[in-house]
């Protein structure tokens with residue numbers, strides 16, 4: 583159905599100028615499939631975005647890790663979607679679980695942010711995922727459906743959205759979801775789109791997995807029918823990110 587494999591590197595709140603230059607050099611020298619096979623997006627902290635954008639190979643792109651929920655103005659410490667557009671930053675990550683948990687971003691707030699960013703012309707990596715308690719209580723599907731519904735309530739066009747399923751218990755823990763666990767949730771989400779949005783969106787929306795993805799486990803995860811790529815944290819700062827990008831070849 584032509585869902586191009588997507589690999590995002592979320593650098594989170596990490597890096598110095600020197601470290602950033604080193605990662606970019608590694609990426610620029612990497613042998614990976616072309617843009618027709620895999621879309622690669624790296625997301626440095628705001629302060630490094632212009633530097634990374636200027637140094638990065640032209641077939642890779644950059645994302646911000648957040649943006650403000652509406653038009654900029656008197657919002658000290660925030661970065662607006664308009665500013666990202668002005669700097670020609672094409673992508674933004676919205677609703678990461680670290681922000682949902684540490685900064686109390688609600689489902690509704692995340693939905694509003696996704697809608698505003700899209701309206702400004704940004705492409706969005708929208709993050710969802712259940713906690714360990716929710717998984718153990720058997721509410722995973724309900725939780726991720728509710729998170730997706732809050733976004734769907736605010737937007738009508740999913741063309742510029744990649745949905746990142748990131749179980750909170752798998753983030754930064756080394757406890758990766760099994761390929762079967764990831765596939766089960768991705769398939770449930772696709773069914774949710776089928777039942778609540780449209781068959782077209784269900785077939786075309788990319789659903790990527792995040793949470794302890796590394797060079798060793800990426801191929802098997804990529805082999806799952808409804809896993810359309812990854813959002814990578816820790817391993818995106820290391821040379822093994824190149825192996826994760828190359829997991830795209832599993833699909834071809």
Ligand SMILES: O=C(CO)COP(=O)(O)O
Pocket residue numbers: 592678748752753754755756792793794795813814815816817
């Ligand atoms: O949160 C993540 C990506 O957004 C995943 O982080 P890790 O790959 O470090 O588990």
